Amino acid sequence: MENVRGVEVHYYAICKRKLWLFHKGIRFENDGHERVIEGKILHEHAYPKMDKDVELEAFVRIDRQDGDVLREIKLTSKMKKADRLQMLYYLYILKQKGIRKTGLLSYTKEKETVEVHLDDDGEQEVRKALANIQTILEGNIPPFQKLPYCSKCAYKDFCFSGEADQDES
Amino acid sequence: MNRDIFILSNGRMKRKDNTLYFEDEKGEKRPIPVEQTNSIHFLGQVDFNTSLLHLLSQHQICFHVYNYYGYYDGTFCPRNPKVSGFTVVQQSAHVLDPEKRMYLAKSFVLAGIHHMLRNIRRNGSNDTAYSDTILSMLDRVESARTIPELMGAEGHCRQVYYDAFGQLLKNGMEWHSRSKQPPKDPVNALISFGNSLMYTTIISEIYKTVLDPTVSFLHEPSSRRFSLSLDIAEIFKPLIIDSLVFTLLNNRRIQEKHFESKDGAVLLNSEGRKRFLAAFDEKMKTTIKHRKLNRQVSYRYLIRLEAYKLIKHFIGDEVYKPFKAWW
Numbered sequence: 374m375e376n377v378r379g380v381e382v383h384y385y386a387i388c389k390r391k392l393w394l395f396h397k398g399i400r401f402e403n404d405g406h407e408r409v410i411e412g413k414i415l416h417e418h419a420y421p422k423m424d425k426d427v428e429l430e431a432f433v434r435i436d437r438q439d440g441d442v443l444r445e446i447k448l449t450s451k452m453k454k455a456d457r458l459q460m461l462y463y464l465y466i467l468k469q470k471g472i473r474k475t476g477l478l479s480y481t482k483e484k485e486t487v488e489v490h491l492d493d494d495g496e497q498e499v500r501k502a503l504a505n506i507q508t509i510l511e512g513n514i515p516p517f518q519k520l521p522y523c524s525k526c527a528y529k530d531f532c533f534s535g536e537a538d539q540d541e542s
Numbered sequence: 543m544n545r546d547i548f549i550l551s552n553g554r555m556k557r558k559d560n561t562l563y564f565e566d567e568k569g570e571k572r573p574i575p576v577e578q579t580n581s582i583h584f585l586g587q588v589d590f591n592t593s594l595l596h597l598l599s600q601h602q603i604c605f606h607v608y609n610y611y612g613y614y615d616g617t618f619c620p621r622n623p624k625v626s627g628f629t630v631v632q633q634s635a636h637v638l639d640p641e642k643r644m645y646l647a648k649s650f651v652l653a654g655i656h657h658m659l660r661n662i663r664r665n666g667s668n669d670t671a672y673s674d675t676i677l678s679m680l681d682r683v684e685s686a687r688t689i690p691e692l693m694g695a696e697g698h699c700r701q702v703y704y705d706a707f708g709q710l711l712k713n714g715m716e717w718h719s720r721s722k723q724p725p726k727d728p729v730n731a732l733i734s735f736g737n738s739l740m741y742t743t744i745i746s747e748i749y750k751t752v753l754d755p756t757v758s759f760l761h762e763p764s765s766r767r768f769s770l771s772l773d774i775a776e777i778f779k780p781l782i783i784d785s786l787v788f789t790l791l792n793n794r795r796i797q798e799k800h801f802e803s804k805d806g807a808v809l810l811n812s813e814g815r816k817r818f819l820a821a822f823d824e825k826m827k828t829t830i831k832h833r834k835l836n837r838q839v840s841y842r843y844l845i846r847l848e849a850y851k852l853i854k855h856f857i858g859d860e861v862y863k864p865f866k867a868w869w
Contacts, residue, residue: 398626399752399853514859530835534850536863537833 382462386455389515406527450480464491465499544580548819552587557597581746606742614738626752632856647760650776651696653864657780658703665710672706712792724807731808736783744771747845
């Protein structure tokens with residue numbers, strides 16, 4: 374599987390449409406969206422002593438590395454499934470290169486960390502996700518679907534731009 | 543909320559540390575908060591250096607240059623961080639396919655006419671002759687099969703619309719017909735100046751998206767102009783500029799004394815420009831409740847949303863419906 378970023382695996386688990394748009398270069402993260410800025414600041418300042426933005430592949434970077442531990446920093450723990458899948462993907466990439474490491478999801482604001490290990494089931498999960506991602510990216514844009522996270526998403530204005538049907542003249 | 547800065551006087555724009563200063567001819571310095579600046583319009587003679595351009599690039603600020611007469615000359619846009627080759631290819635496909643191109647070209651024209659009719663309705667007397675005539679010509683717009691045919695039909699509607707101006711302008715301002723380059727009377731001067739502003743504002747908003755500003759539908763895609771901006775301006779010129787012109791003239795906020803005549807051209811003088819710009823800025827910040835986003839959005843942001851809708855149309859997500867004021 375080539376050219377799939379960690380964040381794309383995360384988006385896959387949250388919103389297929391966001392994954393598709395991001396991959397096509399239609400991005401909204403840099404439009405001064407509040408939560409994105411918050412996330413960036415957290416990313417800049419958390420764990421200053423560890424190695425930062427370590428490149429696992431040309432397209433894939435991990436937030437922090439501390440010896441045998443990979444660390445991904447998240448703003449909230451509301452998307453644990455997606456966070457876990459993203460980490461499994463990083464561990465999977467390393468395993469392809471014969472490297473075994475442990476993953477840690479850091480919810481710094483909530484003072485919580487979650488350990489992630491790549492077992493057979495996890496590997497299976499990653500493979501399945503990557504195959505699905507490939508299918509999604511080869512297809513048309515996934516239709517809009519209202520999700521609980523929509524209200525906080527940087528892509529909201531794009532998805533919700535449009536004219537209401539009534540009062541057409 | 544980021545705003546547009548208009549520099550009317552001559553002087554020097556410079557970077558000091560990490561913000562902007564404008565120094566006028568008398569040496570007076572005015573700070574301009576770079577974080578809150580959307581784009582800068584230079585209407586006077588202004589000096590600057592590359593260190594300023596670096597700062598503008600960092601903050602994604604475009605600047606627009608106008609000549610002595612207030613005509614648009616050009617734009618400096620920093621390197622665009624937003625690139626989606628996929629979208630540009632799809633956007634171009636909609637130009638190459640005559641049917642797809644006509645759909646978009648008609649959408650722009652029809653939304654423009656919708657706003658013209660709205661202006662007549664809101665500012666006019668009970669005389670419905672003008673709007674009736676335009677309505678009777680809509681068929682020709684809808685059934686046009688080529689761009690020149692569409693342009694012709696639109697031109698006829700616009701002619702009637704401009705004929706109606708005589709009734710819409712209350713304070714006896716002189717009005718015969720639309721005249722450009724040069725505008726021959728104060729009303730034409732206002733429209734020309736306003737349209738330049740509309741055009742640059744749209745460029746700034748398109749720039750914030752992945753759309754290619756040179757790939758257009760109603761206007762021929764051109765290498766000399768950001769013609770997509772002209773397309774989108776069809777929708778917003780009557781909605782924003784014309785209604786602003788009526789408001790300013792009918793309330794006497796701009797009067798004969800705010801114009802000057804130069805080489806056969808009637809132009810706004812500096813007080814007139816100031817007044818118009820202040821009103822324009824105010825108008826762009828005015829909000830309406832967006833029916834899908836379910837929150838207040840400014841007129842300026844409506845332009846961005848128009849760009850988003852076009853992207854959705856190009857990538858096969860949602861069929862484009864132009865913005866038509868419903869209130």
